[in-house]
Amino acid sequence: MRITTDYVIQFLDTVAARIKEQRAYLTELDSPIGDADHGTNLDRGFSAVVAKLPTVADKDIGTILKTTGMTLVSTVGGSSGPLYGTAFLRAGTVLSDRYDLADEDLVAALEAALAGIMMRGKAQPGEKTMIDTLAPAIDALKSARAGGADLVTAVREATVAAELGMQATIPMLATKGRASYLGERSIGHQDPGATSAYLMITVLGEVVEQIAAKASS
């Protein structure tokens, strides 16, 4: 599969639209275990990204993703800003000077993004964070690819794993971020960061399906 600049822009625009749609839901999830601003903050950040994209639309994919990362860092605030910002910056660094990507490049960019989040947040799987969505999704993607699956199938499996990972945060005890001050009271709530990460993985899946549909039509 060949992923061009246009599809990267489409991915970012669609993520922004999905976050805007789900803004109230994300903020509601953030009320019992955070400070009720996850949807608002991410919507502000991705709206700024959408406003900035036309200025880099003719640049390489690395530049587009790094600009996205810097914009998120500058506009989201809180901890989601540095976390998602670092994720896009790291993915952009892996894809410097590239105008189209092969399947392996997408996997490498996702791995770099996850490593960036884990470094910035000093967090591991099982701590009720966005990592609990992203780590199993990337593992599923890689093992499907290793088993010979095409990218569409592998991303479908990643999306399923992402959803299960997100749901698995419900019974978890939060040990990172503001939710951790709640101790046992954090149990029973789905993590808002794991949820926004799931939205991004679903959008990635939709874009990959579209590219495949276009290629076969």
Place this chain on the structure above:
Amino acid sequence: MVVLTMKKLINSPESLVRDALEGMAAAHSDLIRVHFDPDFVVRSDAPVHGKVSLVSGGGSGHEPLHGGFVGRGMLHAACPGAIFTSPVPDQMLAATKAVDGGAGVLHIVKNYTGDIMNFEMAAELAQAEGIEIASVVINDDVAVQDSLYTAGRRGVGATVLVEKICGAAAEAGMSLAEVKRIGEKVNAAARSMGMALTSCTVPAAGKPTFELGPAEMEIGIGIHGEPGRKRLPLASAHDILGMLAGAVLDDLPFERGDEVLAFVNGMGGTPLIELYIVYNELVKVCAARGITLSRNLVGSYITSLEMAGTSLTLMKLDDELRRLWDEPVHTAALTWGM
């Protein structure tokens, strides 16, 4: 027309941080300037050449922290975020560049996940531009008990003490490493705990952060309305101070013969007369325990919007810390000796 559903002296939730910063700039033009986009408050005489500079910052809603402590003998710049939300690295980087006098910049960071990550990114960016950066993380809140399973103890009252004492150290011409050492020493010698009689309302949310019944209080709150250790029936100032002092004194621990600085802080909605009642109770507790209260600060210096309540910070003093505390300071919120 903006329809307001809460009783606050604001024009709109969207404009309130900027409106307040503009007012601060107008009120204290002799001490500070305010830079907008990115937002930061900076000493009017910055950069001070050849001396270490101090930059702090955090969510708004804790005034006078941090902007009210910008001036001679304390901070060189402060970065205000949205209400209760960490500022972003652009602000910290711009403030750091504005105050760098060539001797390095110390970032004073309260231990909250967002603040830590944003200051880390700012430090990486500033270092990439050739500015020497060190940081001190404040984590004095004893209400967070099990720090292995949490983001760690929060930075609360000791922040004011670190900013004052490091400010004096920087003014005296100490090196970046020395000013950092002093900041860490203050943090290690200080412990705090707070309590709330009422919740507070973040303007953008429009409703109280948590619900507290008319006869209830929350012991061990943070400065963003985070939950505390426990919810109890309302009690007297004597009993409340007893709980706070007990937790604070036993944690370090402070012992018979120690000399301490006591900081009795109002959370934003508590009148000064009540803070003096709390201080009076503290005097009795310390007398009974053989602890000497040799310096004090009583007033609302690190707040949580209009929350009623108090926090107690105690710091063990030695000659070095006492001398630096007594050095002159001239800021919007704290002034003595000049």
